[in-house]
Every structure is written in C-alpha cells, then in structure tokens.
Amino acid sequence: MATPSVDITALTDDQRQALEQFAAVTDQPIESAVPLLQRCQWNVQVAVSRFFDGEPPDPVTEGPGAASVPPPRQTSRRQETLIDGASSFARSSSQNSDLEPAPRVVPQPESQVSQQAPVLLSLVLVPFNILYTAFSKVFGFLGHLFPFLPRLLARMTTRSASAANRRNTSGRRPLNPRDTAARFIREFEEEYGPNELPFQEMSYAQSYDKAKKELRFLLVVLLSPEHDDTASFVRETLLSPEVVQFLKNPQHNILLWGGNVQDAEAYQISAALKCTKLPFSGLIAHTPSVSSSAMSVVRRIPGPMAPDSYLSKLRTAISQNSEALDRVRAQRAEQQATRNLREEQNSAYERSLAQDRERTRQRREAEEARRRAEQEAKEKEEAKEREAQKLKKWKRWRAQFIAPEPSADVKGSVRISLRMPSGERVVRKFAPDAAIEDLYAFVECYDLLQGGDLSISEKAEEPSGFKHEYKFILVSPIPRQEYDVESGGFVKDRIGPSGNLIVERTELDDDEDEE
Structure with a gap:
C-alpha cells in the first residue's frame, strides 16, 4: 500500500520550518518525515534523535500492512555524511550546553538583604503579625499623646545597638564595591609584597561591563585567607613570572579581578559562579554562539595548581574563544566603519544642505534688496514727479x-x-x-x-x-x-x-x- 501524499499547504508556518530543518539534517522525503514529526509534536531535536537512534515501528502507520514497503535506500557515503553531521551537531550542542552564563553580580548591602520565610512558618506567624500591627498602631497613638515615649524608646534602642556593635568586632567592615577592590589589592600587597598583577580597582560589575564592551577575557580570582592552600597558590602559581607576564600581555586581552570571599561582593560572586573549591579562578568571555550579548564562564580552575597547568588551561580556553571574539571584533569594526561612513555622509549632506540654505537665503535677501531698491527708486521718482508738478503749479501761481x-x-x-x-x-x-x-x-x-x-x-x-x-x-x-x-x-x-x-x-x- 502506497503512502498517502501529504498536503503541505495545510501545515502552519512553524510546522513548515520544522519540516525543512528535519529534511535538511536527515535528507528524508516529506511523506516519511511528516508522520515522525507529528509523533514528536513537531519537535525537530526529538525527531532527529529518534531518527538516528532508531525507534520502534508505529503500530498505526508502520503495521503489518506497511511492512511490505521497503525502506528508502541510502548510500553508504550519504549515511556517513549524516552521521558526521549529527555528531558535529551533537558536539556543538554539547559545547554550548557546557557553557554556563556568567551573571552580572551587583552586591546588595547586608542591611537590605531579606530572606523569605517558609510558607508553614509564615502561616504560624500570622497571629503574631496581626498583634504586632495592632500594637504598632496603639503605640503610635500613645506616642502622639505622650511625645516623650518615642524619644525614650529611641534612646534605649541606641544603647542596645551600640552594645551589640561593641560585641561584634570580629567581622570586616563593609565598604562599597570600589573601596572593597582597593582594600583587596592593598591587603594582597601587604601579605605577598609588591607585585605586577594587573588587578582592576573597580567593582566586579564594572569589570564585567568593561570586558563585555571591549570583548576581553575577565579572569576572576577568589581567595580566602583562612584556606591552607591560598598562600602557596598565590606565591607559587599566581605570582610566578610566567603567569604574571601572561596576564600582563595586552595581546591576550585579559582583565584581572580579585576578591576575598570574606567580603560580601566576593562571596556573592563565588555563589553565582558555583565555586566548589578555593582558591578559585574563573575565565569569563563573550560567547556569541550562545547569544549576541551572552557572557559565559568558559573555564573554571578550582583549587591549587602548578603554574604550567594553570597557564595551559588559560591558553586552551582563550584559544578556543579567541576566534569567535575576533569575528565579533571584525563585525563591530565593520559596523563602526559603516557608522562612521554614514555619519560622514550625513555630515556632508548637512553641510551641502546648509550651503543650499545659505545660497537660498542670500538669493532671497538679494531679491528682497533689489525689490526694495526698485521700490525706493519708484517712490523717489514718484516724489520727484510730485515735487515737479507742485513746482510747476507754484511757478504758474507766482508768475x-x-x-x-x-x-x-x-x-x-x-x-x-x-x-x-x-x-x-x-x-x-x-x-x-x-x-x-x-x-x-x-x-x-x-x-x-x-x-x-x-x-x-x-x-x-x-x-x-x-x-x-x-x-x-x-x-x-x-x-x-x-x-x-x-x-x-x-x-x-x-x-x-x-x-x-x-x-x-x-x-x-x-x-x-x-x-
């Protein structure tokens, strides 16, 4: 029994697009591609996986009546090409799936951090919230009647807060992100001596934006003074001459940002980058294969490591992503050149338009001056004529x-x-x-x-x-x-x-x- 023909005009635009993608990958005829896509709910990826992995015959469309129909014949060369295409498609999909987006972390002050309580606990605390609201209203009314009560309560609260602050002297004083980065660089130099590492004296978000705008690699180094491997990693690996020279080389386009996980910003970054072991290094870069504005973690280097291995991982990650960044730079350079050319053309057009307007204005002013001169000459001639007529009349009278x-x-x-x-x-x-x-x-x-x-x-x-x-x-x-x-x-x-x-x-x- 022959396979019935498929009416393509009855398909929607999305279904036609899915059919074209499936046919381009599998090179299957439309009569056999449409039923498979229908069984896969028109999902191209699921249909391609089922086609190459092989699926059991459908009891309706591939039953005993359809067993006599021979499968479409494919040459070994075409089969090898499809397998290679599928494997390359799988490799690219797996490579993109390995890239995790690098979040843009903006630290929130600890005083503004609020955690939502569980639902069951919230239900339990509902009566207490009602009582607290009622007590606040009553206390506000009493404070309106007796003004000394709010001042007395504020004085007591200030004393308790100052006592709590005197007790809590072990923590680090929170600073704004820029001052936190400067403090990290200063403490790093005090601990390990003067160095030539190009740490960015700015917040992580600013370094992130700079790397994204300039298409550079952002190397994030997270340290903890309490960790046993921190000192050896810094002295032996991070401060080794080859690593320092590699990070300083402008050809590698690397921005170095460091942080202490005892600070709020570095701690939030470690959680966002899924840091599992300290000291931690993460290389972030723009990945146009994911999206036109995506920043992804292209390499994670957890724990201590020898300088050679550390540089090898960095070089591998940079070489794998440099080509894509070079293409984006070339596109941006071409767009900028096009934009500059358009601006020059617009500027030349504006200048030409201004010159035309100036010539039109001058011509209009000259025409106006000529018309005014003619009008004045005409008026002068008329006045002279009137004067001559009056003089003639006067002569006749005086004679x-x-x-x-x-x-x-x-x-x-x-x-x-x-x-x-x-x-x-x-x-x-x-x-x-x-x-x-x-x-x-x-x-x-x-x-x-x-x-x-x-x-x-x-x-x-x-x-x-x-x-x-x-x-x-x-x-x-x-x-x-x-x-x-x-x-x-x-x-x-x-x-x-x-x-x-x-x-x-x-x-x-x-x-x-x-x-």
Whole structure:
C-alpha cells in the first residue's frame, strides 16, 4: 500500500520550518518525515534523535500492512555524511550546553538583604503579625499623646545597638564595591609584597561591563585567607613570572579581578559562579554562539595548581574563544566603519544642505534688496514727479504776481543782465521799488514767461503744503558778491542802477550729479 501524499499547504508556518530543518539534517522525503514529526509534536531535536537512534515501528502507520514497503535506500557515503553531521551537531550542542552564563553580580548591602520565610512558618506567624500591627498602631497613638515615649524608646534602642556593635568586632567592615577592590589589592600587597598583577580597582560589575564592551577575557580570582592552600597558590602559581607576564600581555586581552570571599561582593560572586573549591579562578568571555550579548564562564580552575597547568588551561580556553571574539571584533569594526561612513555622509549632506540654505537665503535677501531698491527708486521718482508738478503749479501761481517790465519813461528803473544756467543772456528792467525776491521769482519763472505758457484768464492757485525754495543764487562776477534772497531788500538798493549777474545753481539734479 502506497503512502498517502501529504498536503503541505495545510501545515502552519512553524510546522513548515520544522519540516525543512528535519529534511535538511536527515535528507528524508516529506511523506516519511511528516508522520515522525507529528509523533514528536513537531519537535525537530526529538525527531532527529529518534531518527538516528532508531525507534520502534508505529503500530498505526508502520503495521503489518506497511511492512511490505521497503525502506528508502541510502548510500553508504550519504549515511556517513549524516552521521558526521549529527555528531558535529551533537558536539556543538554539547559545547554550548557546557557553557554556563556568567551573571552580572551587583552586591546588595547586608542591611537590605531579606530572606523569605517558609510558607508553614509564615502561616504560624500570622497571629503574631496581626498583634504586632495592632500594637504598632496603639503605640503610635500613645506616642502622639505622650511625645516623650518615642524619644525614650529611641534612646534605649541606641544603647542596645551600640552594645551589640561593641560585641561584634570580629567581622570586616563593609565598604562599597570600589573601596572593597582597593582594600583587596592593598591587603594582597601587604601579605605577598609588591607585585605586577594587573588587578582592576573597580567593582566586579564594572569589570564585567568593561570586558563585555571591549570583548576581553575577565579572569576572576577568589581567595580566602583562612584556606591552607591560598598562600602557596598565590606565591607559587599566581605570582610566578610566567603567569604574571601572561596576564600582563595586552595581546591576550585579559582583565584581572580579585576578591576575598570574606567580603560580601566576593562571596556573592563565588555563589553565582558555583565555586566548589578555593582558591578559585574563573575565565569569563563573550560567547556569541550562545547569544549576541551572552557572557559565559568558559573555564573554571578550582583549587591549587602548578603554574604550567594553570597557564595551559588559560591558553586552551582563550584559544578556543579567541576566534569567535575576533569575528565579533571584525563585525563591530565593520559596523563602526559603516557608522562612521554614514555619519560622514550625513555630515556632508548637512553641510551641502546648509550651503543650499545659505545660497537660498542670500538669493532671497538679494531679491528682497533689489525689490526694495526698485521700490525706493519708484517712490523717489514718484516724489520727484510730485515735487515737479507742485513746482510747476507754484511757478504758474507766482508768475501772476511778477510786475511787467517798466517803460522807458519810468525814472530810476534798474537794468539787470542775467546769464542763465543754460548760457542764455537775459536783459530786463525792474521798477525802482522791486524787491530782490521779485528778481529771483523772475529767474525761476523765466521759462513760463518766455514760452508764453501763462494763461492770464485762468487764475492759478498756490499749491497747498508746498514750501518753495530757490535752488540758485545770484552772483556778481567781478568782484564776486552774492545776493541771497534771505537777506531781502530792494534791487536798486542792493545791486544799484544796473548790474551784471550770474545765476549759479546750488542744488543739481541726479543726472547732473552723475555727470
């Protein structure tokens, strides 16, 4: 009877992934792999173990009716490859299973350490807890009524505590982790003399984090002064020249941390590292095969040992884990290089963006300045045009009041010869009582008087809000004398019966200034 076909589309994603893994390891067809995985609850490791170890035939799928079906034929070469793959898979699994995670121990103060009582004892102590709570509330109420009771109780408690402290003088004074490490180094030098061991003067947690960040090996050495083998181990093994040089060599990337198990931190570390015999040495390293951030104990060296054996164990453990650490370092270096390149690209992009923004700002400011200049020029031109219109209107109004030239029979008339700015020579007579301002008004309105642009029938009005200023001055050439309009007076009194004057402009137009 042929094996029924398996509908792969009915399987879930996890089941398909398990089927692919099982087929990749065992090279079995899908028809025979699916029933085995179903019997193993789709557990790939259990299915692979049963496949290579051999399992009894299933009474349902491999009964008498299925006995006539021959098993799939496998070549000896393929069988050898599968066995080798399974053995290598087993070796890697066993190697990873031998690695135990190295905990990051942060010592807790003894005053904060609390132990949970057993459940049966907790049930027994429930009535006492209720009585204690009630007594505390009653005592608090009495302390509120009688304030001297809490002070009296505090004084008694202080005396009893000081007496207990005086009795307990055999223990070591607890310090913070950094000071504890410094005390260990100082006591080590006092006991065994000056040495070159590179002990880390920091807490275990800080050394742990440093080794994890820098991908270095952390060698933890735990000692006990009360142990008989401590002195011989330190003098003969730990302080031997070859061990000291090995630990100091920067190529080995070793961080050395030591502790006295009489201190709380070292005692907690010994319990966390499962120390069974003192003196103890444990080598901790990053193990990427376990996880991307795992720190594991790659080697334990319990008890005293000769320097050669001690170094051999350290070298073996370091050589076994150096390759993985080198790969992680290369990955981190590549990631850092990629990160640096990305930062440089981002920086270059930001600089280019800043330059573009600066150019845009400058272009916008230049456009704004040009528009503002055009607006100012336009406003200036409009103001000039308005000023010219008002001046023209003023000329028409002022020309109405200029007296005509006196006739020949008028005695005392003043004859004035004027040279205009255009170079034209104008000769005109003025009445003896003509004011100097009339002479200026004649010069100002000469173009209207000469061109006949005045309409006597239309009476012009003085422009409102316009203050006229003469932008020229009358000057006699020899000797030079200026006849300003502000001084006032009559023409005959200031100039005489006749005069030869030059009209000099005091203010020039923009075109004349540029020329």
